[in-house]
Amino acid sequence: MGRIALIGGGFSTDEDGVLDDWVLGQARAPRPTVCFVPTASGDAPGYVEKFFDAFRAKDCEPSVLPLFQRESDDTALREFLLAQDVVYVGGGNTANLLAVWRVHGVDRLMREAYADGTLLCGISAGANCWAEGSHTDSFGPLTHLPDGLGLLPGSVCPHYDSEPGRRSSYRA
Structure with a gap:
């Protein structure tokens, strides 16, 4: 069975x-093989470079999964994701x-990777995605998003202590 780590910051901060x-x-x-998935940022090149800058110096094999300019077929995508630690x-x-x-x-592949023992982790949207729901500003004002992947029961609220209004909005 896989594991999920909700981390705050990491290489980005x-x-x-x-x-x-x-x-x-x-x-x-x-x-370990470590795949960065920058989907929530639209595969922002600067974010990808920041990941590579941080992880090239570590004892791992870093890679990235871009989805906005995807070049692989479904079989290759599955093989790639399931090969990640x-x-x-x-x-x-x-x-x-x-x-x-x-x-x-990718939602189905993430569930498969989780079941296969892959460590899934992320920050902000990358933490939100694993739970049943989350508290997000994806639509403008902070609100509940009820359709996460559901690998974790309950909901997640990133930036709970670091952004004004998050705590009170989430608790309401």
Whole structure:
């Protein structure tokens, strides 16, 4: 059975790399394959480079799964994702991430990877996606999004302590 780690920051905000080192230490292989999935940011090139800059220096094999300019067929996509020890999902727009994943069948592949023992992790939208629901500003004002992947029961609220209004809105 897989595991899910909801992390706060990682390479996108933490310069010391402690959270990313922790994630790598939780992987099932001594030199893990780590795939960054930047769907929530629209596969933003700067975000991808920041991931590679952080993970090239670590004892792992980093890769990226772009979905906005996808070049592989469904079989290759499945083989690629299931070969990963860690899937690291970036932040951005949760609703868009889930919609794009569903169009490409990535939602089903993530469930399969989870069942196969892959460590799934992410920040912000990349944390939201694993739960049944989440608290998001994907539609403008903060609101409940009830259609996450459901690998975790309940809901997630990223930025609960770091952004004004999140705590009170989530609790309401």
